[in-house]
Amino acid sequence: MRLRNKPWAKDLIEANPEKILVSPETIAGHWQSRFAKEQPIYIEVGSGKGQFITQMAQKYPDRNFIAVEIQESAIAVILQKQVELQLPNLQLLLGTGASLTTFFADNEVAGVYLNFSDPWPKTRHEKRRLTFKTFLAEYQQIMQADGYLRFKTDNQGLFEYSLCSLNAYGMLLDDVSLDLHKSDLAIENVQTEYEEKFSKRGDRIYRLEAHFKSDKA
Template sequence: MRLRNVKGAKEKIEGDDYTIKLPNEKKGIWKDVFGNDNPIHIEIGMGKGKFIMELAKKNPNINYIGIEKYSSVLVRALEKRPELEQDNLYFIRMDAEDLNEVFEEEEVARIYLNFSDPWPKERHAKRRLTSVQFLERYNKCLDQDGLIIFKTDNRELFDFSLEQVELAGWNLENVTYDLHHSEYAEGNVMTEYEEKFSKEGKPINRMVIRRKRG
C-alpha cells in the first residue's frame, strides 16, 4: 500500500493530547488513562477514524483506542477528534505486532478489524491481521468473553480468515458474506472503505469470533 506523505504529520501527532506517546507504559493501567472501569474496545488499523469516532459518540460508557501504523493516516483521524465531546477515545501510532507490549492479559473486551491489508502474497500470510499468529496475540489481551469483529470486501482474505479461526481454536459466533443484506445489518457502523465499496455494489463479508477458552 502506497501512502501519500502528509507534511508535519509526525509533529502533529507528537503534540496531540489524545495520542498516547509511550503506550507500553500504560500496559495494565489503561483504566487510569480513561479514569474509569468501563470496558476497552480497540480498532486495529483504524484508517482516518470515521468508524471508531462514531462508536465513541454512540457509546460514552465504553472506552475506545484507535491503533494506526502510519502517521500520514493517523493525522487525519486527529483532525476529527475535536468533534467528540467526551473523553472516551485515544489513539496509538504503532504496529499491531506490538499489541502484547501495550495491553495486559484480559485488558481488552473487543477488537475491531476493518478492511485490513490482505497481504496477498502467500509468504506474507503471517502478516495478515486474522492469521493464527495474530489471533494468538489477541487471545492474550482479550478478556474471557472477548470478541473480534472483522469486516472485509476481500473474499479470499475472508476465506483465509475462516480457516485461521478454526486452526486457532476460536469460536465462530456468526458469519455473513453480504452484511448489508443480512440480519446483522441493523446498527452496523460503516467505515470510509465500506461506504465506498457498498456504493459500488460490492458485498461486505463479516464475522464475529470469540476467543478460545483455557
C-alpha cells in the first residue's frame, strides 16, 4: 500500500546521510562500516513504516539490521523513528528488492525477512512477487551459506504460491506455520503494523522459514 506523499521526507533524508543511503551501490561489501559494531546483518525487504525492523533492532542488539524500502514516504517514517531512537544497529536503504545484488556483496547478509509483501494476485504480475524465482536468486547470492529466509503473510494464496516457488527453486523448509499466533512461535514473534491490524480482526497469519541448498564455503 502506497503512503501519501510527505513533503518533509526528502529534507529529512538529506539531513541524515549517516542513517540512510539513497545510492547504496557504493557500499556493497562494506555495510559493516555503517554500524557501531561488526555483527551479522539481517535485512527486511519492504519495511513499510518500520515497526518490525525497529523493534527487531531493539530486541537483538547483537545483530545489525537494514530496512530496505522503495517508497520515500515510508522510509522517511522509519527515519523519523531512528532519529529519535538512535539505534546503533539499524541502517536504512531507499531502494528496490530487485536490485539487492547491486546493493550487497555475495555472502554479506545473514538473513532476509519478507513481511506482508504485496501479493500481486494477477497471474501476469507473478514476476513482481517477492518470492518469485528471480527474487530468490537475489537472496541466495547475497546470503551466507547458513542464512535463512523468513516470510509472513495474511494472504493464503500468496503463502501457497510461495511454498511452491521455494520448493521449485530447491530451497529447504525449516518451519511452516499455518496459524502463527496460535503456535509456540507467537511468544517471540515481532509483529508488523499490518500484522497487528489483521490479527486483531481475526485473520490467520502464515509463516515460513527456509534456507538454500548451498555449496558455499
